[in-house]
Amino acid sequence: MVRVYARAKLPSRHGDLEIVSFTTRDGQRIDDIAIIAGDITGKSAVPTRVHSECLTGDVFGSLRCDCRDQLELAIDRICSEGVGLIVYMRQEGRGIGIAEKVRAYELQDSGLDTLEANVHLGFDGDLRSYEVAASMIQALEVDSVVLFTNNPEKVEGLQANGVEVERREAIISESREENVHYLMTKKAKMGHIL
Numbered sequence: 001m002v003r004v005y006a007r008a009k010l011p012s013r014h015g016d017l018e019i020v021s022f023t024t025r026d027g028q029r030i031d032d033i034a035i036i037a038g039d040i041t042g043k044s045a046v047p048t049r050v051h052s053e054c055l056t057g058d059v060f061g062s063l064r065c066d067c068r069d070q071l072e073l074a075i076d077r078i079c080s081e082g083v084g085l086i087v088y089m090r091q092e093g094r095g096i097g098i099a100e101k102v103r104a105y106e107l108q109d110s111g112l113d114t115l116e117a118n119v120h121l122g123f124d125g126d127l128r129s130y131e132v133a134a135s136m137i138q139a140l141e142v143d144s145v146v147l148f149t150n151n152p153e154k155v156e157g158l159q160a161n162g163v164e165v166e167r168r169e170a171i172i173s174e175s176r177e178e179n180v181h182y183l184m185t186k187k188a189k190m191g192h193i194l
């Protein structure tokens, strides 16, 4: 479904990485990217994080969620192991986009939880699909992955699209006063193993 378009070195504050971009088979550029440590081509059990974009957390350090902590844990892990992959999916707000996510936050400020806010806005709780992420992993010729996630749907979504997941590893950050309600909702209503 996708093929590698461009590949470049990405020296970072965490270590030496690479960044890879992709196109669809018919040549359309896609915004999802891969960050790679070491040589993953043809390798099995590649430490992998499929991360959904969270502008508020990943970039601005919002404490409403655990996204940035998870991203940093994953980057540190692949850098310290010297091999690994982060598939960074532009599925902001579990697929509703940043404008609607801010609206969902507004509703959460007035008492709804993260799932109720999505439903109130007319969306399912989670609009993500893992077809493109799976296709990116395949385009990178990774044989199998060890997936860092607390979300069983992510494991199932990748497997359903042909990725061999050797095992899931939990990626748990310390909860904080600001995100504990969000984490409790993910555990109670969204199937997360926390």
Ligand SMILES: Nc1nc2c(ncn2[C@@H]2O[C@H](COP(=O)(O)OP(=O)(O)OP(=O)(O)O)[C@@H](O)[C@H]2O)c(=O)[nH]1
Binding pocket: 050, 051, 052, 053, 054, 055, 065, 066, 067, 070, 091, 092, 093, 094, 095, 096, 101, 104, 105, 108, 114, 118, 148, 149, 150, 151, 154, 171, 186, 192
């Ligand atoms: N709609 C919506 N999206 C949110 C909210 N808080 C965080 N997100 C988005 O949720 C996505 C991350 O999903 P999570 O449910 O936190 O975690 P996950 O990716 O399913 O599972 P892990 O692999 O364990 O991190 C990112 O795209 C965030 O932008 C919210 O209150 N509402």
Ligand SMILES: [Zn+2]
Binding pocket: 054, 056, 057, 058, 065, 066, 067, 068
């Ligand atoms: Zn977040």
